[in-house]
Amino acid sequence: MSPELVLTQLLNGVQFGVLLFLMAAGLTLVFGIMNFINLAHGSLYMMGAYFAALAYGKTDSFLLAIAAGTLGLFALAVALDRLALSALHRRDHLDQVLATFGLVLFANEAVRLFWGSTPLFMDVPAWLSGPVQLLGFNYPAYRGAIIAVGLLVALGLHLLIDRTRVGMLIRAGASNRDMVSALGVNIGWLTTFIFALGAALAGLAGAMVGPMMSIQSGMGEPVLILTLVVIVIGGIGSIRGALLGALIVGIADTLGRGVLPVLLYRLFDPAVAAAAGPALASVGVYLLMAAVLALRPQGLFPVRHT
């Protein structure tokens, strides 16, 4: 195993982690502030991918496709929240799980009805299709671009939440929603904004995976569940936890699939390695989550309520 391979895998892990962060950031804000569990977050990601593929087909401009996935989801989420979801904010978690579960079934089937069961594909744009030189070896430019975008979003969210007036209201809403409302802030529109912001990030993630994965009905759920693992590991409601948790999960999952089987072949009998490798690789992340929870039920980087 060359160091180059390990480094490439590590970067792939970071790239996957960055995508998970885009998903987790929106979801964790919504949890933290509205105490609302949204299983349909994966469907938003799926819609982002479809919107992007649609715009790419019409305009042939990759940047417009990304914009369509992001802004389209922002608009869709504002409508969704105002029309349906705001009725659920005051309900218990059981009702929220069920209603958003119903939305997932609806979204997956609606996508199949409108775009068919055959997956859609997007091409990597020509200006990002080559490799870039990184520390003396080649790395796909597109994956590098995803890492850059994800880190920029992380920085932007940090600035938004810690340096602006809206961010101050978001933080205040997370610690005491009723008090913020009593002080004259329209908390309803604030929560709609946060929900739509989260949806736009999920749409951005969906639009960016378009050229790497087939776009199809049901593509959101595997990502949703890994996102939930990220949030549990990182600590519910914490953006910092979402970023670090996403990087941990992304790197652990990628290395688990890429490097662990090779290691097992080195250490064990090939028959044992062939049987245990894929099994361990696919459940590794969940075992990691169980271990973290057994030791720290509140996650690794919980929000400090001061």
Place this chain on the structure above:
Amino acid sequence: MNALRDALLPAPPAARGIPRIAVAAGGMLAALLMAVPVYAWATGDAYVLTMFSRILVFALAAVGLNIALGYGGMVSMGHAMYIGLGAYLVVLLQEAGIVSGWLQIAAILLVVAVVAALAGWVALRTQGIAFIMITLAFAQLFFFLFVSLKAYGGDEGMTLPQPSGFGPLTGDRTALYYALLACLGATVYGVSRMVRSRFGLVLRASRLNMRRVNAVGTAPLPYRLTAYVLSALVCALAGFFLVNLTGFVSPAYLAWTVSGELIVMVVLGGVGTVVGPVVGAVGLLLLEELLKGWTEYWMMVLGPLIVLMVLVLRRGLWGLLPAARGDGAEARE
């Protein structure tokens, strides 16, 4: 125990016994379910028997989930994992040479009790949203584990080599149906007794207010964990029946949507009612059958119906019965 009751629960469920209308409705449901094999035999319609066997499997699993969800307030989004574990264990045990159905059931209950105790212990360290997400993640763990086991068919699953052995009744569809029905009846009766016992009292109180349960000197965790394990065992038993019914096992049994559907059944029938989950399972699966016959895109109809159910049908179908509240129906705020 009376002090505990007074301290923890609002007005105790009336001691006037089960209301007549609930008895009548429950009796009618039981009579209908008992008559299904007779109808199938008289008309030669074998599909009805298969379909209702499947309904009974999920009714059993929903009754099991209700122990944790309805009475303990533990919103588990991962109970399909115990159905799948029960089903896969039958295949594993047969490959190990154990063909007796009784031995298989005993082994399944033992293994699932250990798994559920471990998973429950970790998951119950958290509450609320985190508990939902963790139970979902545990179910995914087993889902991907079985997907990666190529020796057992990977994501395509595998057929059961032979049905579980029960002497001359081995593989008899009608016997399987009545065994399922008897099992369901016994479980429903068991749950109705449990709810009124001291165990059930502490469990229900912990759902309402864990701090108070602690304050009167009872640690809720052992009770909640026991309820979680019990509900997992009932689901594993349902898995045992499911694999014998279909003669097939695949990771799809553990899919997260199955866990979601189980919750829908419980809520549709009535959370925290003894008979509600059975009504919900019958209702949901018959509705799915109807929609599937009507359109290929049936989930597009089912999804909004679930949302509608959440918004308007707060007490569930069983809760619509005017006097069914004496059935131990748990108030939802």
